[in-house]
Amino acid sequence: MSEERIQSEKMEIFLKGLWKDNPVFVMLLGMCPVLAVTNSVINAVVMGVATLAVLTLSNLLISSLRKLIPGQVRIATYILIIATFVTVADYAIKAASLEVHKALGAFISLIVVNCIILGRAEAFASKNSIGKSVLDGLGMGLGFTLALLLLGSVREILGNGSFAGIDLFGPNFQPLTLMILPGGAFFVLGSYLLLFNWFKHRKEKEQRELEAVTFYTGEATR
Amino acid sequence: MSETTQAPVETPQINSSRLLMAMGSVGFIAGILIVFTFQFTLPIIKANEKAYLDQSIFEVVPNTAYKKVFTPDKNGVLTPIAEDSEEPYKIFACYDKEHKLTGVVVEASGQGFQDVIRLIYGYDPQKQAVIGMKVLQSTETPGLGDKIITDAKFLSNFAHLDVSLDESGERLKAPITLIKGPRENDHQISAITGATISSRAVTRMIARSTAINIPLIYKNLKVLEEAGNE
Numbered sequence: 001m002s003e004e005r006i007q008s009e010k011m012e013i014f015l016k017g018l019w020k021d022n023p024v025f026v027m028l029l030g031m032c033p034v035l036a037v038t039n040s041v042i043n044a045v046v047m048g049v050a051t052l053a054v055l056t057l058s059n060l061l062i063s064s065l066r067k068l069i070p071g072q073v074r075i076a077t078y079i080l081i082i083a084t085f086v087t088v089a090d091y092a093i094k095a096a097s098l099e100v101h102k103a104l105g106a107f108i109s110l111i112v113v114n115c116i117i118l119g120r121a122e123a124f125a126s127k128n129s130i131g132k133s134v135l136d137g138l139g140m141g142l143g144f145t146l147a148l149l150l151l152g153s154v155r156e157i158l159g160n161g162s163f164a165g166i167d168l169f170g171p172n173f174q175p176l177t178l179m180i181l182p183g184g185a186f187f188v189l190g191s192y193l194l195l196f197n198w199f200k201h202r203k204e205k206e207q208r209e210l211e212a213v214t215f216y217t218g219e220a221t222r
Numbered sequence: 223m224s225e226t227t228q229a230p231v232e233t234p235q236i237n238s239s240r241l242l243m244a245m246g247s248v249g250f251i252a253g254i255l256i257v258f259t260f261q262f263t264l265p266i267i268k269a270n271e272k273a274y275l276d277q278s279i280f281e282v283v284p285n286t287a288y289k290k291v292f293t294p295d296k297n298g299v300l301t302p303i304a305e306d307s308e309e310p311y312k313i314f315a316c317y318d319k320e321h322k323l324t325g326v327v328v329e330a331s332g333q334g335f336q337d338v339i340r341l342i343y344g345y346d347p348q349k350q351a352v353i354g355m356k357v358l359q360s361t362e363t364p365g366l367g368d369k370i371i372t373d374a375k376f377l378s379n380f381a382h383l384d385v386s387l388d389e390s391g392e393r394l395k396a397p398i399t400l401i402k403g404p405r406e407n408d409h410q411i412s413a414i415t416g417a418t419i420s421s422r423a424v425t426r427m428i429a430r431s432t433a434i435n436i437p438l439i440y441k442n443l444k445v446l447e448e449a450g451n452e
Contacts, residue, residue, distance in 0.1 A: 061251075069244050070236045077248045084252035088259045095263040098270050105337075105361055177366065177416075 013132055017139030023116045024147035024189075025196045030114045034148060035185040037107050041164040044152025045145065046100050050093060050108060052141025054085040055117050056134055059125040061085075063133035066126050078121045079112070086111045116140060147192075154188050155179045272306075275342075275358070279314055282344035282354035283325035286316040290449055292442075300442040302449060313439065316344075321450040325353060326439050330431035334423040337361040339370070343380065343428060345436065347443055350387070351408070352432065355380035355424075367420035376414045376421065384408035385432045392437045398429040 023029045033051070038044045058081050062069075069077050090108045094101045101108070111117070120140055125133040156162055159179030161169045178184050280286045292300040292313045303309055314327040326347065331340040340359040343352050355377065362368045370376060384407070388395050396409045400422050405412045411428075413421035439446070 065248065069248070070241055072236065073241050073245050077245060080245075080248055080252050084255050087256050091259045091263040091267070095266040095270065098267075098274055102359060102361075181363065181366075 010132070010135055014135045014139040017136065017141070017143035018146065019143070021140075022143045022147060022196075023140055024144060025192060027116075028193075029116045029119060030144065031189075032110060033107050033114065034151065034189065035182065037104060038148055038151040038155055038185060038188075039159070039180040040103075040156045041149065041152045042100065043103050044148035046093065047104060047107060048141070048145025048148040050089045051111055051114060051116070051144050052138070054082065054089055054111055055120060055141045055144075056137035057085045057088075058082045058117060059120060059133040059137035060130060062121045062125040063128060063130045069126075074126065075118075075122070078118060078126075082117050082121070083112045116144060150192060151185065151188050155184055159184060278342055278356045278358060279316065279327045279344075282327055282342055282356050283316040283346075284354075285318050285324050287319045289314045289316045289327070291315075292446070292449075294438060294442075298438060298441065300438070300445050313435065314342075315446045315449060317450040323347065323443075323447045323450055326446065328431055328435045328439075329358075330427045332423055332427035332430070334360055335362050335367045335419045339420075339423055339427065341424065341427065343431070345385065345432075345439060347439065349382070350385060352380055352383035352385055352428070355428070357424075360420075362417070362420045367417045369414045369417050370420045370424050373414050373417075376412070379405065379411045382408055383411070383428075385436050387437060387440055391440055394433055394436060398425060398432060400425040 017023065021027060024031075024034055030051070033047050037047045058078070061081050062078055065077075086109065089111065090101075093104070093108060120136060124136045128136070153163065156164075157168065158176045159181075161167065161173040161175045176184075179188070276289075279289060291303050291305050291307065292315060293303050293307075293309045293311050294313075295301050300313060303312075312329060316324045316327060318324050324346075326345045327342050328345065329340065329342050331338055333339075338359070339357060339362070341355060341357045343356075344354040345351070346353045357371045360368065360371065362370060383398065384396070385398070386395050387393065394409075396407075398409055398411060400413050401410045402413050402415075402418070411421070411425045413425075
């Protein structure tokens with residue numbers, strides 16, 4: 001395989017988590033933290049970064065041990081590895097900021113059961129090289145963080161009139177409290193999914209039209 | 223017979239010792255990682271917790287230069303203990319630069335709307351009143367219940383909350399109560415609109431804690447005042 005092709009393949013592995021296979025907006029995985037901790041931008045970003053770290057490190061360890069782990073005990077082993085990195089992330093967040101740790105509460109520990117992480121371990125890291133697995137973890141983790149940030153921004157701005165704790169509209173702003181309550185999370189997520197699907201359909205439609213045009217005009221590349 | 227039975231799924235034969243070895247090794251790596259992180263972060267976490275508590279105490283009782291920690295013994299006499307003591311029942315006596323008692327800080331906790339709320343309040347023996355309150359830990363609903371931490375109007379209730387004792391020195395003259403709407407007197411706490419349950423939880427915690435601790439502090443006031451000179 002040529003050097004260029006390897007580079008573009010690596011780029012694709014990294015980028016697919018951000019957009020094409022975004023874990024939240026496309027695969028609809030890990031909905032529990034997505035809905036629960038996106039009531040503020042800070043919470044969303046910390047949760048996203050913690051998941052990114054756990055995902056990348058567990059992908060790294062799982063892919064480096066993939067030939068040593070027998071298939072019969074792989075799920076148990078993956079869960080053990082993921083739980084280890086979640087515990088490490090939990091201590092690290094507690095050491096970095098007590099307030100953020102308190103705000104996220106039990107959701108840090110619950111990263112263990114986030115299906116994105118076990119999903120990537122089973123579907124990707126157990127079958128691919130260390131480099132590719134790390135890229136996959138980084139891409140998926142960034143995609144997850146981006147999704148959380150998008151939800152957190154809308155919810156905090158509308159529900160509290162602030163962005164990352166900075167007041168935006170002054171004291172006369174009447175916040176839409178519903179947005180930071182659980183119901184608001186469903187509304188915002190639903191709207192984003194609508195937007196993503198609309199984009200997808202539009203792109204597919206354009207693709208179909210393009211194919212039709214090339215068919216009739218006979219300009220298809222051969 | 224061979225027609226009716228399904229072809230066996232191919233699973234490589236692995237002996238148990240290899241399974242055990244694989245799981246054991248991963249467990250070993252996991253253990254080392256966790257213990258190493260725990261040992262590394264423990265002093266930082268402890269220092270963070272202590273700094274947060276110190277800062278909160280100094281916020282609740284202004285003009286504090288240093289503090290001393292006490293706990294009641296079996297006879298209800300406050301005795302000094304080490305700051306990092308594991309004793310759960312702690313009373314913090316705050317002193318200014320001239321070693322004069324500026325106030326006493328007590329920790330209280332109780333069930334909130336979602337989970338346990340932990341808070342501290344400052345008591346000024348001169349004014350016989352609570353002079354400040356800060357929530358240390360809460361998971362109240364963001365935007366509603368968590369106003370117990372941020373709402374300036376609610377917090378102003380605690381700038382002067384009357385907890386004076388009756389003649390016996392063992393009971394509060396009037397119990398602390400929650401009121402919807404503006405306060406009518408100094409032993410009432412005005413509830414936050416839309417966060418009545420959280421307001422009630424805070425009121426209940428402070429009412430219970432003051433009913434026990436204010437008479438105790440009053441009885442030991444001399445001990446606390448003299449401790450500042452030591």
